[in-house]
Amino acid sequence: MSAILLIAVPLLAAFISILVKKVSPYLLLLVSLFALVYPFFMDMSDVIIGGFDSPIGINLVVNKFALTSLIAVNGLFFLVVAVNIAQYKKLSSILLVALAGLNGLLLTGDLFNLFVFIEISGIAAYLITTTNKKPLQTFNYLVAGTVGSSLYLLGLIILYNMSGTLNMADMATFVEGNGMYTLFPFLLMFIGLGVEAKLLPFNSWVKGILGHSNNLSGAMIASVYATAIALVFGKLLAGVFQIEGTLALIIALVLGITILAGEAMAYASTKAREILLYSSIAQAGIVILLFTVGLGAWATFFAIANGVSKFILFGVVNRLTEEVGSDEMDQLKGSFVNNKLIGVSFTVAALSILGLPLFFGFVVKMNSLIGFFEPDFVSNLPGGNFIFPIIILVASVIEGVYFVKLLTKLWYKDSDVKVNFTPLFKYVVVVLAVALIVFGLFQGEVEELVASLINPGGVFIWN
Amino acid sequence: MLQFAAIILLMLGLYGLLTQRNVIKIIISLNILEIGLNLFIISVGYFEGGLAPIFTSETPANPNFVDPLPQALVLTAIVIGVGTTALGLALARKIYQKYGTLNLDEMGEN
Amino acid sequence: MELSIEIFILATLAFGLMAYVIGRLHKQLGSIMTILGSLTIFGGIAYLGFTGGLTGETAYLTFTQFEISEFGLFFAIIVSFVFAMVSFFNPFFIKQYKYPALYSMLFMFSLAGAIGVFFSSNLLYLFFFFEFVVWTSLFLIPMGRSKKAASWYYGFSAAGSFMLLFAILMIYNANNGSFHISGIGSVTGTTQIIVFIFMSGAAFTKLGAFPLHIWLPKVLTNAPDPVSAVFSGGLEKLGAFVALLAIVNMGGIGFIIPSIDMYFGQMIIATLGALTIVFGTLMAIRQDDAKKLLAYSSMSNGGYILVGFSMLTSQGVAGGLYHIVAHAIASTAAFLAIAAVARVAGTTKMKELGGIIHKMPVTYMVYLIAIISMAGIPPMGGFISKWMIFQAVIDKGMIFIAIATVFGSIGSFLYVFRPLAALFLGQELPQFKKTVKEAPFFMLLPMIILSLLSVYTGVLPGVIIDFINKIFVDMQLNYNIVMNGFAIEGYTSGIEGVGPSLLNPLLIACVFGVGVFVAFLIFIVLKKSKKIDLMDTYTAGNFVYTEEHLHYSVDFYAPLERLYEKYIHIMKNFYKSLANKVREFGAFMKYFFFTNKPEITVFWIVALMVFLLWGDVL
Incomplete structure (x- = not known):
């Protein structure tokens, strides 16, 4: 069975859903379930499109990394859709396009093709965020996103001019010998992808979008899109980019500032959604950092763990905000007193993000940090091996303080806030929280899973 | 020469994005940026005296074609650009409906 | 089995x-x-x-x-x-x-x-x-009482545990990817110093030692009453555990200071430990809340453990370990006694309490024994551990550390006496006449057990000393404490014919017992004191409306406090301003990068590229 179906079926369904509007939500559910189940039955072989072999034609890369990310992203996508579709039936076709775009992002082995999928998923994302009813913010997102992808394309074309190829694997071999000349195009691509991946100087859109998000757009952008973009960006950083010299310095600075400033900004915020969105900026920085220094296998799971947690956090906070009418922490205080199950799931998700033991977050955070301290590890970023672990740890302390503040406010203050969560949402959130605990408990199994992402040479598989 | 034109257009687009306060003008700036980019892509494959990469009965035996790939890429890029522009304009309309103005400074919301 | x-x-x-x-x-x-x-x-x-x-x-x-x-x-x-x-x-x-x-x-x-x-x-x-x-x-x-204490606790704890993590990862790195605990001892060079600093940092945070102590009084004051006891008696000891691994297990750090035969690293720890003692004592003296007072006393006792460990001698380390036992027992008992009072009286503020002894005599006794142990007075466990630590410090010739430890002991007379007098003794307050009752049996039981143990550890130290000797053997340390009958052998004076100094707790306890008996006789024989009402006091002809202010525990040590009250908030303000700086930095970044104008992103992209293209950066 071919991986192309993952892209083709949602696109086809998107067209059909325009014609038959009534069944479109069911079609969406069906297709996204298909996209979740299908990767389990896929063969691990590259798919060649149009009969041209891989350096010349476009190919889809199906490997363990792709499968893992597909399952995670499609799983989250399905859950987001399943929970919210009743409220946003009109968006069915757009969500189908988004699904096609995201799957394409994760599968494609061609750099230009990647640009196309970035734009497809990007346009779908702009449309999803229009449900926030903040057209100006969506417009900002559109401008930033378009400029970003234009820069990516510019860098890509310069690279193409030099190497004569658009295939990722081929490009990687070309880059290896010509590191110096590729710095500028890589920088352009880094900035371009950085816009979508929420890296600091390029992410002014995030506040407008996630700060006013609703049930659908919050979980979609912060959880599904963030995971997918982080994984794709990571794939490029780990597999294609040659990071050295000035580029390494820039990346190090951007990532370091993103992580620290993200946490500081979250600490300075008083609105629940703002706290979460700034925190997710910092998390994105950490994930990209791990990919950059060559700890891709754990970075993959870091991104996934973060995606799952953010689904719960944004889902719950958005629902609370909708009911209470404000996302100021002081207005939301005591919300969990009457919603214990939701509260516990929220707490689990938050503690998992903090990397506390018993939860999935601990496993990924610890193992990522251990990666920095492996005796044979050499960081390709300036500052030596130990600067970035310290940054991550300092960031974790700040993160902990504001999350604990948020949690104590939500749990321990008295209030009569009573919010009704739909049973489906409750089930989904609880199941995800349980999943975070289960993955946190079976550390050995997780480690094996991650080890399978690394081939015998110790290099993270991407192509 | 073509590259210079492309880069000037790119710069113009960026300048427009930085300075313009009108939503429509920003969209136009984005378009200029994209046109510059598209021109750049074309310029990558073009060289003086190259033929269009189409095999016909009149094609010489050892044809001196320009690179066809950038042209294919540009087609895709243009289509995507049109989509983005359309979406931008739709948003501009929404913005106008909501705020009664297209000038970012007059919206009073930050 | x-x-x-x-x-x-x-x-x-x-x-x-x-x-x-x-x-x-x-x-x-x-x-x-x-x-x-x-x-x-x-x-x-x-x-x-x-x-x-x-x-x-x-x-x-x-x-x-x-x-x-x-x-x-x-x-x-x-x-x-x-x-x-x-x-x-x-x-x-x-x-x-x-x-x-x-x-x-x-x-x-x-x-x-x-x-x-x-x-x-x-x-x-x-x-x-x-x-x-x-x-x-x-x-x-x-x-418990305050929700804010939790974030203080988490902030410090996280800082501490991440320091521990960093040290652990450094050890992992230095030992070729092994996480085994024996690796702590085998790191060398710069790594050793880094590991030592970070592990000590972790120990300091958990133990609530200066300058990482801010969370301790906040948590111990505001947590639910039994939880305070758990923290002070139990969880704080995690810090002592890490301190043992770092300070004792790693051996001497840095160069040796010849005049006092101490390693530089241990010297720093000893100094900070002494500061912890002094600081905790001074802060405890000025508290009005009985729990907060005990919290600071807990902190200063943590300082003793650090000082003991950092001496790296038999007496010092053994004293530190003994102090862990003695302090765990005493502070748990003290916190439980306060908790028992708080349960019936609803407050732990000293000026709102008084005369509880009339209703809760057993709790009073428990508290009395606990504070005697904490102040290091015979015949309680705290005396033995403090004696051993004093001896180790003085044997090293560290005058200032010795002064600090003695100051801490004297100071603890000053402060632990206050809750005793203010809570339990004095006139019985009218509002408690009806409501206050002695704690039920199952609350008294643990308190009595703890008190008996306090006395036991103070009179017959043999069992614990044996255990400590076993620990020395197990950790492959070259230390040993010799028991001479019931007495603990200390240092030999060096003078010919004079044996080692001996501490015979049993003898001391007997002398002490006789003293108490005599005092009791005097108490019986002499005239009974007259019971008066709280309102029965001189008021210059006015009615007393706010009788709390007339409570003699109010501003008890005002003249002493005046000496240092300007300087007490330095560390707290330091951390507060640190938090503020983080917040300001966040607000600054928010202002710069998140103003919701589309051109901001474009601006930063252009600025970055201009910067890079300007003269050969790329």
């Missing part, structure tokens, strides 16, 4: 879950589960530990490894004992909590985490359990 330590950890967790499930059905029953659970765990570990029946095999928690070491056992017995004693208070306090079932569960969970820390031989999982304790105990705190 042989049992693996993981069984105990799993059993503790299981008890926690059971406590939760039962607690959902019936609050008190759930908290009674914590009593059963922690007693079982304490009994099991103590019994099997002394009979050599504990093993470190892992059948279920296969990802980690345990090893039974004597010092791990030492700490585990103390901490599980403290938990067991405190758990008796849970049923009486459970109604005050917002989430009673959760309380019972987390209470047991933090015990499980603590046991895990003490027996882990894999440093990564030592950290795992360390963090586990942090977050399980974290949610106990906001059930």
Whole structure:
């Protein structure tokens, strides 16, 4: 069975859903379930499109990394859709396009093709965020996103001019010998992808979008899109980019500032959604950092763990905000007193993000940090091996303080806030929280899973 | 020469994005940026005296074609650009409906 | 009988879950589960530990490894004992909590985490359990008075545990990818210094030592009353455990200072320990809240442990270890006594209390014994440990440290006496005449046990000294404390014909007993004091409306306080301004990057590229 179906079926369904509007939500559910189940039955072989072999034609890369990310992203996508579709039936076709775009992002082995999928998923994302009813913010997102992808394309074309190829694997071999000349195009691509991946100087859109998000757009952008973009960006950083010299310095600075400033900004915020969105900026920085220094296998799971947690956090906070009418922490205080199950799931998700033991977050955070301290590890970023672990740890302390503040406010203050969560949402959130605990408990199994992402040479598989 | 034109257009687009306060003008700036980019892509494959990469009965035996790939890429890029522009304009309309103005400074919301 | 330590950890967790499930059905029953659970765990570990029946095999928690070491056992017995004693208070306090079932569960969970820390031989999982304790105990705190204390606690704890993690990872890096605990001793060079600094940092935060102490008084004051006892007597000892690993196990750090024969690293620790003692004492003197006072006293006692360890001599390290026992017992007893008072009186502010002794004589006695031990007066456990520490310090010739330790002891007379006088003695306040009753039997039981142990450790130190000697052998340290009959041998004076100094606690206790007897005789023989009402006092012809202000515990040490009251908030303000700086930095970044104008992103992109293209950066 071919991986192309993952892209083709949602696109086809998107067209059909325009014609038959009534069944479109069911079609969406069906297709996204298909996209979740299908990767389990896929063969691990590259798919060649149009009969041209891989350096010349476009190919889809199906490997363990792709499968893992597909399952995670499609799983989250399905859950987001399943929970919210009743409220946003009109968006069915757009969500189908988004699904096609995201799957394409994760599968494609061609750099230009990647640009196309970035734009497809990007346009779908702009449309999803229009449900926030903040057209100006969506417009900002559109401008930033378009400029970003234009820069990516510019860098890509310069690279193409030099190497004569658009295939990722081929490009990687070309880059290896010509590191110096590729710095500028890589920088352009880094900035371009950085816009979508929420890296600091390029992410002014995030506040407008996630700060006013609703049930659908919050979980979609912060959880599904963030995971997918982080994984794709990571794939490029780990597999294609040659990071050295000035580029390494820039990346190090951007990532370091993103992580620290993200946490500081979250600490300075008083609105629940703002706290979460700034925190997710910092998390994105950490994930990209791990990919950059060559700890891709754990970075993959870091991104996934973060995606799952953010689904719960944004889902719950958005629902609370909708009911209470404000996302100021002081207005939301005591919300969990009457919603214990939701509260516990929220707490689990938050503690998992903090990397506390018993939860999935601990496993990924610890193992990522251990990666920095492996005796044979050499960081390709300036500052030596130990600067970035310290940054991550300092960031974790700040993160902990504001999350604990948020949690104590939500749990321990008295209030009569009573919010009704739909049973489906409750089930989904609880199941995800349980999943975070289960993955946190079976550390050995997780480690094996991650080890399978690394081939015998110790290099993270991407192509 | 073509590259210079492309880069000037790119710069113009960026300048427009930085300075313009009108939503429509920003969209136009984005378009200029994209046109510059598209021109750049074309310029990558073009060289003086190259033929269009189409095999016909009149094609010489050892044809001196320009690179066809950038042209294919540009087609895709243009289509995507049109989509983005359309979406931008739709948003501009929404913005106008909501705020009664297209000038970012007059919206009073930050 | 042989049992693996993981069984105990799993059993503790299981008890926690059971406590939760039962607690959902019936609050008190759930908290009674914590009593059963922690007693079982304490009994099991103590019994099997002394009979050599504990093993470190892992059948279920296969990802980690345990090893039974004597010092791990030492700490585990103390901490599980403290938990067991405190758990008796849970049923009486459970109604005050917002989430009673959760309380019972987390209470047991933090015990499980603590046991895990003490027996882990894999440093990564030592950290795992360390963090586990942090977050399980974290949610106990906001059930008390203040919600803010929790974020202070987490901030410091996280800083501490991440320092520990960093040290652990450095060890891992230096030992070719091994997490085994023996690796602590085998790091060298710069790595050794870094590991030492970070591990000490972790120990300082957990122990609440200067300058990382801010969380301790906040948590101990605001946490629910039994939880304060757990923190002070039990969880703080995690810090002592890490301190033992860092300060003693790693050996001397840095160069030797010839004049006093001390390593530089240990010298710094000793100095900071002494500062902790002084600072804790000074702060304790000026508190009005009995719990806060005990919190600062707890802090200053942590300083003694650090000073003892950093001496790196038999007497010093043994004194530190002995102090862990003595302080765990005494401070648990003191906190429990205050908790018993708070339960009936509803406050721990000294100026609002008085004359409780008339209604709660047993609690009074418990508190009295506890503070005697904390102040280091014979015949209680605290005396022996402090004596050993004094001796070690003086033997090193460290005058200033010695002054600090003596100051701490004298100071503790000043402050521990105040709650005694203000809470228990004095006129009986009218509002408590009806409401206050002696605590029920099951609350008195642990307090009495603790008091008896305080006396026992002060009179017959043999058992604990033996244990400490075993720890020395187990840790392959070249230390030994010799027991001469009932007496502890100290240093030899160096003068010919004069043997080592001897401390005979039994003799001291007898002398002390005689003294008490004489005092009691005098008390019987002399005329009884006259009981008067609180209002029966001189008021210059006015009616007394706000009688709290006439309470003699108000501004008790005002002249002394005036000497240093300007300087007391330095550290607190430092951390507050640090937090403010983070917040300002965040606000600054927000202002710069998130103004919701589309051109901002474009601007930064252009600016970055211009910067890079400007003259050959790329």
